[in-house]
Amino acid sequence: MTPSERHGLWYGVAGVAIFALTLPMTRLAVGTADAPLMSGVFVAMGRAAVAAALSALFLLVTRAPWPRAGEWRALAITAGGVVFGFPLLSSIAMRHVEAVHASVIIGVLPLATALVGALLHRQRPSPAFWAFAALGSVLVVAFALLRSGAALRLHGADLLLLGAVACAAVGYGWGARLSQRMPAEHVICWALVLALPATLPLAFWSRPAMPLPASAWWAFGYVAVFSMWIGFFAWYRGLALGGTVRVSQVQLLQPFLSMVFAVPLLHERLDALSLGFALAVIATVFMGRRMPVARVPRLPVLSPAVESR
Known part of the structure; x- marks a missing residue:
């Protein structure tokens, strides 16, 4: 592994x-569902609007150059995935499922991101890499079933979460691709600013009509400043330096970190089963990152004179 990948x-x-x-x-x-607070639309669009305001200020202070003509399409796709798709679908779903349940469903995101990254970045992971990636995802799904004890059927919230996974994978892949051409922090900033004409009116339209507890506003502030903005500074830089396919597997740790955070925030219990599966998933990440990931060479473009021979 090179220093850049590390x-x-x-x-x-x-x-x-x-x-x-x-x-x-x-x-x-x-x-x-029994004690609703903010709507999922407001949380998703409001956090994007706040992050867009911070992004505009950041771009102005750093005198960031405007994206080139060929980069706007990729920015639009990135915004569709991580500014609209994932926040909106996951926020709506979170009113109907617990954080632990949602965390393990989102656990299939590393495999989805690796698939998108392999296609976009012409990377060819080794069979061993895919084996460890699949094993990590299987462990996450097995944990979800053991934890919930539910039947093998998907509810509406689960479908929303799986849709959020697909959106995030596309947004991560295209954002990582852009991060190879512009600074990683500029990618999310321009995507948020590009989406502002839609997110700001939707946030205003869906704003809460009644007083809410301070905890709800503090939570909203976190997802606006950190989840929607600062986190992407590190994430897109990591994908650009280490490769989307390889770095995406670090996301296997996210469900279990979410559970650890949910203990003090949501008063959920972290038991031996959770810790055991966490250690197993960490092992798959450790082994998977050591597996080779090759880049598919581009075919040489022949000149017309050569092609005519």
Whole structure:
């Protein structure tokens, strides 16, 4: 592993640690079906609008250059995944499921991100890499079933969470691709600013109509400043330095970090089963990161003179 890849993994760990608080904080902000607080639309669009304001200030202070013509499309796809898709679907779902349950469903995100990254970045992971990635995902799913004791069927909230996974994987892949051409922190900032004409009106339209507890606003502030903004500074830089396919596997730690954070925030219990599966998943991450990931060479483009021979 090169020094750049090693630094990328550490940036990825920092990003995952920040993202791990997203679901518990979202749960605090939206409340439950019996005691609703903020709407999922407001949490998703409001946090994006706040982060966009911070992004505009950051871009202005740092005198960031405007994206080139060919980069706006990739920024739009990135925004569709991580500014609209994941926050909106996950925020709506969090009113109907506990943070622990949502965390383990989101645990399939590393495999989805690796698939998108392999396609976008022309990377060819070894069979051993895919084996450890699949094993980590299987462990996460097995933990979800053992923890919940539910039947093998998906509810509406589960479908929303799986849709959020797909959106996040696409947004991570395209954002990582852009991070190879512009500073990682500029990627999320421009994506948020690009989305502001839609997120700001939606946030205003869905704003709470009644007083809310301070805890809900503190939770909203976290997902706006950290989950939607600062976390991406580290995450996209990690993907750019270490490679999307390899660094994506660090996300396998996110469900278990979320559970650790949920204990004091949501008064949930962290038992031996959770710790055992956490150690097993950490082992798959450790072994998977040591497996080779090759880049598929591009075919040479022949000149017309050569092609005519």
